[in-house]
Amino acid sequence: MRYFFAWLGSKRAAKREVAEPGCLLDRAANANLPVPAGGIVLHNFYELAREEGVLAEKDGRITSLVPDSLHDLLFNLARFPQLDEVMVIRPLLPTGFGPTSAPVRLDDVAQLANSLCEGWSVQDGRRDLLLITLPQKDVAGTAVTRPNATTDQIILPEGQLELPQLGGWQRPDARLPPYAQRLQMLLRGLRRTFGDEGWEIAWVDDGRICWLWELSALNPRE
Helix, strand or coil, X not given: CCCCEEECCCCCCCCCCCCHHHHHHHHHHHCCCCCCCEEEECHHHHHHHXXXXXXXXXXXXXXXXXXXXXXXXXXHHXXXXXXXXXXXXXXXXXXXXXCCCCCEXXXXXXXXXXXXXXXXXXXXXXXXXXXXXXXXXXXXEEEXXXXXXXXXXXXXCCEEEEEECCCCCCCCCCCCCHHHHHHHHHHHHXXXXXXXXXXXXXXXXXXXXXXXXXXXXXXXXX
């Protein structure tokens, strides 16, 4: 049986041989960490679209010959959920993500087709694309949690800070900015889910939820 997408949290990304960046987000969502809603459009869907004659490839560039048909394949045949939220498309590469598309609404046939094709065009071999809801950004940055540490390193556009790690059922320090308190809890949940092995994340805080946007294991040399 051919599968055309894997919803984040289904814990099926690894079974479909998706690259590690997609598998980690899938596992995180399955563990109820705050990952934005989304799904991975699998390489099988790209192959289906080629078989149906709605895509063309020339000099490594993928284009949509019939955007309406591509849209119909995705939502009627593959049955990808048609969410109302604005989403972005992120190509899944073996060790990271390709360029993130401009925000797109799934009911905008032409824009969606163009964004899918742009994502496929930057990939070689497997062509899996992550379609993920775009959170509102109040504060955003990256964070590094290292093994056997007592603090986590937070990188913001304006500089860096160290956040104490939360243990057990410890509550965040109320004197910290609200986003930092939410980030502390996200990082504690990350270590509980994946282990205290060293991780780097990208996060986006919308003023209410601190979302996990990317997750990768730290390089052993760090």
